[in-house]
Amino acid sequence: MQRLLMSETRGLLPFATVLLPEQIADRIVDAICIGQIAASQRLIETELSQSLNVSRGPVREAIRILDSQGIVVSADGRGMRAADFDSLWAEQLLDVRVAIEQQAALQAAEHLAQNPSLADDLNAKIDLLELAQGDWLDVNKADADFHTKVFELANNRLLLTIWAAISRHVQILFSIESKRDPDFQVVLDDHRLYLEALLSGNTSQISSEIISHINKPKLRNRLTKTEPGGRNEQTN
Numbered sequence: 001m002q003r004l005l006m007s008e009t010r011g012l013l014p015f016a017t018v019l020l021p022e023q024i025a026d027r028i029v030d031a032i033c034i035g036q037i038a039a040s041q042r043l044i045e046t047e048l049s050q051s052l053n054v055s056r057g058p059v060r061e062a063i064r065i066l067d068s069q070g071i072v073v074s075a076d077g078r079g080m081r082a083a084d085f086d087s088l089w090a091e092q093l094l095d096v097r098v099a100i101e102q103q104a105a106l107q108a109a110e111h112l113a114q115n116p117s118l119a120d121d122l123n124a125k126i127d128l129l130e131l132a133q134g135d136w137l138d139v140n141k142a143d144a145d146f147h148t149k150v151f152e153l154a155n156n157r158l159l160l161t162i163w164a165a166i167s168r169h170v171q172i173l174f175s176i177e178s179k180r181d182p183d184f185q186v187v188l189d190d191h192r193l194y195l196e197a198l199l200s201g202n203t204s205q206i207s208s209e210i211i212s213h214i215n216k217p218k219l220r221n222r223l224t225k226t227e228p229g230g231r232n233e234q235t236n
Helices: 002-007 021-033 045-052 056-068 087-114 116-131 136-154 157-180 184-200 203-214 217-221
Strands: 072-074 080-082
Touching: 021 045, 021 056, 021 136, 021 157, 045 056, 056 072, 087 116, 087 136, 087 157, 087 184, 087 203, 116 136, 116 184, 136 157, 136 184, 184 203
Parallel strands: none
Antiparallel strands: 072 080
16 A cells, blocks of 8 residues: 555655656656546646756756647646646547557567567566555556556567657556556456467457457447546546
């Protein structure tokens, strides 16, 4: 419990030194995931730079990165704000993810068949996922890292580029789901089944598992307009 509480306060903890804009962007996404930055909340560069103990330049560049990925959007001429992360966003994200991850998984499976030792990397990601139990921010990061490794094993630069463009969105959706249905064992078991499907080499089984893994029926059935910070509004 103590570990979980610590994760809820670290999204905007200061950096000891100035880091790259990509790392700052990751820290802003962490803050969205744990509710320090709410959906639709305006981002103020001076406040972010003070919280993160960095100058405004890299913060501004981090916001540009997140703008290019749709994590932040224009605030009607008054700077930038976090996106809405509503039900339409979630539906579109799931559709895109299924389309690209099926291809990545099938290509990764081909490389695993040629070199089974590559599965060690995926097993290591599952081990890290298991070690993260009790800290949902770390769980969601480890979850995203597992899927990043699948895209890397596919050895398809275009697919990996597309995944990189949506992976922060996926992490935010993970954070929303972990608040609604915090069953860690299900998350862990799902990734073991995913790896088993990849190792089977059966294209039908792989495609079916990817759809099942991403398109969980209860997720599709209960999509809500939700801010990761806590406000839920059921859509009709």
